[in-house]
Amino acid sequence: MQAGLNLARRHARARLFKSFCIAMTMFSVLILGVLVAQVSMLGLPWLDWDFLSSFPSRFPEKAGIKSALFGTLWLVSLTALFAIPTGVLAAVYLQEYAKQNRITRFININIANLAGVPSIVYGILGLAMFVRFMDLGRSVVAGALTMALLILPVIVIAAKEAIRAVPASLRQAAFAVGATRWQVTRAHVLPQAFPGILTGVILALSRALGETAPLIMIGALTYIAFVPAGPMDEFTALPIQIFNWTTRPQSEFHELSSAGIIVLLVVLLLMNATAVYIRYRGSRT
Amino acid sequence: MMNSTVSGSPGNSAEPDPAILEARNVCISYGENLAVNNVSLLIPEKKITAIIGPSGCGKSTLLRSFNRMNDFIDTVSQTGSMTFRGEDIYAANTDPVEVRLKIGMVFQKPNPFPKSIYRNVAWGPMINGMRGDMDELVEAALKRAALWDEVKDRVDESALTLSGGQQQRLCIARALAMKPEIILMDEPCSALDPVSTARIEDLLFELKQNYTIVIVTHNMHQAARVSDYTAFLENGVLVEYGETDQVFTRPANNRTEEYVTGRFG
Ligand SMILES: Nc1ncnc2c1ncn2[C@@H]1O[C@H](COP(=O)(O)OP(=O)(O)O)[C@@H](O)[C@H]1O
Ligand SMILES: [Mg+2]
Numbered sequence: 275m276q277a278g279l280n281l282a283r284r285h286a287r288a289r290l291f292k293s294f295c296i297a298m299t300m301f302s303v304l305i306l307g308v309l310v311a312q313v314s315m316l317g318l319p320w321l322d323w324d325f326l327s328s329f330p331s332r333f334p335e336k337a338g339i340k341s342a343l344f345g346t347l348w349l350v351s352l353t354a355l356f357a358i359p360t361g362v363l364a365a366v367y368l369q370e371y372a373k374q375n376r377i378t379r380f381i382n383i384n385i386a387n388l389a390g391v392p393s394i395v396y397g398i399l400g401l402a403m404f405v406r407f408m409d410l411g412r413s414v415v416a417g418a419l420t421m422a423l424l425i426l427p428v429i430v431i432a433a434k435e436a437i438r439a440v441p442a443s444l445r446q447a448a449f450a451v452g453a454t455r456w457q458v459t460r461a462h463v464l465p466q467a468f469p470g471i472l473t474g475v476i477l478a479l480s481r482a483l484g485e486t487a488p489l490i491m492i493g494a495l496t497y498i499a500f501v502p503a504g505p506m507d508e509f510t511a512l513p514i515q516i517f518n519w520t521t522r523p524q525s526e527f528h529e530l531s532s533a534g535i536i537v538l539l540v541v542l543l544l545m546n547a548t549a550v551y552i553r554y555r556g557s558r559t
Numbered sequence: 560m561m562n563s564t565v566s567g568s569p570g571n572s573a574e575p576d577p578a579i580l581e582a583r584n585v586c587i588s589y590g591e592n593l594a595v596n597n598v599s600l601l602i603p604e605k606k607i608t609a610i611i612g613p614s615g616c617g618k619s620t621l622l623r624s625f626n627r628m629n630d631f632i633d634t635v636s637q638t639g640s641m642t643f644r645g646e647d648i649y650a651a652n653t654d655p656v657e658v659r660l661k662i663g664m665v666f667q668k669p670n671p672f673p674k675s676i677y678r679n680v681a682w683g684p685m686i687n688g689m690r691g692d693m694d695e696l697v698e699a700a701l702k703r704a705a706l707w708d709e710v711k712d713r714v715d716e717s718a719l720t721l722s723g724g725q726q727q728r729l730c731i732a733r734a735l736a737m738k739p740e741i742i743l744m745d746e747p748c749s750a751l752d753p754v755s756t757a758r759i760e761d762l763l764f765e766l767k768q769n770y771t772i773v774i775v776t777h778n779m780h781q782a783a784r785v786s787d788y789t790a791f792l793e794n795g796v797l798v799e800y801g802e803t804d805q806v807f808t809r810p811a812n813n814r815t816e817e818y819v820t821g822r823f824g
Pocket of ligand 1: 589592594612613614615616617618619620621632634
């Protein structure tokens with residue numbers, strides 16, 4: 275044994291690769307850091323209770339984000355309500371019940387394709403279907419249905435992957451003691467897949483939180499001085515408000531948009547924290 | 560039927576044991592690939608029947624067909640007849656769930672539920688609406704599986720904290736809790752160390768009093784040690800089936816002799 279070991283060179287390459295990975299990680303973190311730092315610098319001075327509890331205004335000092343914040347909470351909650359059960363049940367069907375034949379494969383491929391359709395297309399669909407055809411108007415429910423369509427493929431794909439990762443031996447064990455498909459799914463597959471499904475759901479809802487184009491398409495408003503009282507009310511949402519402020523010439527409004535971004539990020543972080551907490555509780559019982 | 564001389568009825572003993580399971584001209588394929596080829600055999604009641612043969616010869620496929628665990632593989636198709644106490648296991652009006660209540664299964668790799676030891680045993684009876692004292696039932700099943708003494712103080716702990724051998728005995732307890740008549744075992748010791756294997760083999764002798772056991776094994780010694788009857792499968796064909804003694808010492812078929820002696824070496 276002497277030929278071709280080249281140990282020194284192999285170790286050197288291994289170290290090189292590791293350094294490369296570290297560098298890439300640092301790069302991503304750095305970009306995020308710069309963004310957050312800049313947004314905080316501009317936005318934090320404006321961020322106070324008044325900002326959160328006031329409606330938009332022509333005057334930067336008086337302008338607030340209340341309607342957009344509540345609009346977003348309404349929108350995301352309703353979107354979750356529509357998209358999570360639909361997406362998870364579709365995934366259960368495709369993974370646990372459907373025969374893995376050509377039709378199922380065709381459906382799977384098309385769901386993957388849907389995940390890549392530009393969001394504006396969902397906006398057009400929502401406008402035609404929910405706003406006009408179903409006559410829901412520019413209501414928050416029309417927005418939520420549109421968003422639900424948009425994130426449905428993401429939820430289905432993530433849930434399917436999570437369900438597929440549940441070992442077949444576990445299902446067999448349950449079937450072998452006389453369980454029905456539903457009992458196996460309910461008692462073993464879904465609990466095992468739950469953390470993965472939750473991760474997918476949070477990713478999808480984060481997307482719904484930040485999407486602007488489809489909402490503008492279906493005609494969500496930019497200026498409203500009320501919070502939605504029900505699902506049929508008109509609404510605006512955080513990204514729309516942020517976008518609107520950035521288009522104003524005055525620099526104060528640009529700073530306001532940074533404050534709005536901070537609010538958006540905090541909502542996002544709270545959602546993620548909830549998911550982490552639920553996963554943690556789930557893993558302990 | 561019991562006294563018929565169907566090819567593959569075990570043995571040439573004067574008084575054949577009554578059969579509980581019967582396979583007649585069973586062929587099983589995965590798509591185009593024929594895995595079990597025209598197998599007919601009678602499984603005698605309250606005996607241990609071993610199925611041996613080289614890897615990939617269709618042992619697991621045949622075993623799983625007895626309690627319809629092949630139903631979950633989309634590509635499988637099966638012909639021929641299979642009966643449990645004379646009733647067609649594959650009849651249109653036979654509920655596979657009911658079949659699995661009567662015919663339990665233990666798998667190659669221990670596969671306890673990632674739940675407590677207690678729940679592993681209790682879940683099956685619970686979802687099947689069994690009445691009576693659940694604690695008692697769990698204790699009885701664990702005792703029968705020779706696991707009770709080791710776990711009686713920790714039945715609420717996760718089953719995953721048990722050793723591999725203990726997990727496999729837990730899986731046996733889980734099957735026993737369903738009060739089945741037959742237990743199918745697919746190489747139940749192949750993932751275990753020799754000591755755990757010996758414990759499970761001892762257990763098999765105990766269980767034989769009350770249950771019919773069909774065990775797949777790639778281990779010649781194990782088949783010779785534990786079973787009353789042995790079926791030798793090769794390329795999906797049942798080459799020989801008879802009393803274990805006879806199959807190992809005076810095999811009727813050359814192939815069997817080569818396989819059995821080759822392994823005994
Ligand atoms: N799920 C499956 N899909 C397709 N072919 C399979 C499947 N399981 C087993 N087979 C094939 O069927 C044959 C018998 O397999 P198996 O019953 O597992 O053999 P054994 O248990 O004797 O090793 C093999 O050729 C194997 O490749
Ligand atoms: Mg096998």
